[in-house]
Amino acid sequence: MEDNGSIKKMMIILSKATLENVYAGFVLANGARMEGIEAEIFFTFFGLEAIHNKKLDHLHIATVGNPAMHMPTLLGGLPGMEAIATSMMKKEMEKIDMPDVREFLEILTASGVKLWACKLAMDMFHYNKEDMFEDLDGVITVGDFYKQGSGVGTHMLFI
């Protein structure tokens, strides 16, 4: 097969579960499928919360350590501040037809995006496969994930 430099597959590593990072990963994966590009997501460390059944509906945006919030760090750390910012963001997202996290996961799997949980992080957090989003493709090692990404035109992205 001739390699014209085009992207054939996106391998996205999601290591955070703040809403803005999760959406970035999901939009990129879905956008790839919409262009005929394969996509797989590897959820590791805190990224696992985005596929944890009890947590994925309650993800927040970061109000501390996020200069783009234009909010003083002390203020961002007040109780309830993350919840307020998150609820504001969710309202804006619904306006632009952005699905919530669970619906987005369903869209991704229906679109053929493969979802993998990192074995090491699963062990570390004492999570079981049964705790996770039901259409998860499996719990795999870093080595397995690299094998999934083999081939011409694969790009890897760490979020």
Add this chain to the structure above:
Amino acid sequence: MDKVINGKNISVTEEGFMTDFSQWDKSIGDAIAAENNISLTPRHWEVLNYIQTEYKNDVPLSIRKIGKSGVVDIKEFYVLFPVAPLKTATKIAGIPKPVSCI
């Protein structure tokens, strides 16, 4: 630019999206589908008719809307139009490329 599709001069964008829907008919749709290695079945046409109706009603198209259409779910949409389904389906339907990222 113009492109000859099914023996007719059709006005299209560089990516092959038609710019004048009045030039479209089913035989043009069939020809564009064949260029994309798709042979249209009645099921394809149900989806294409839905997409054209939404376009005529000025409803912006997205994968999420297709999934909620009640006409086809996202999984089957990818089966019917395996490569870049929304782009391919709108191209066949003779309407502009959707601008949605979702």
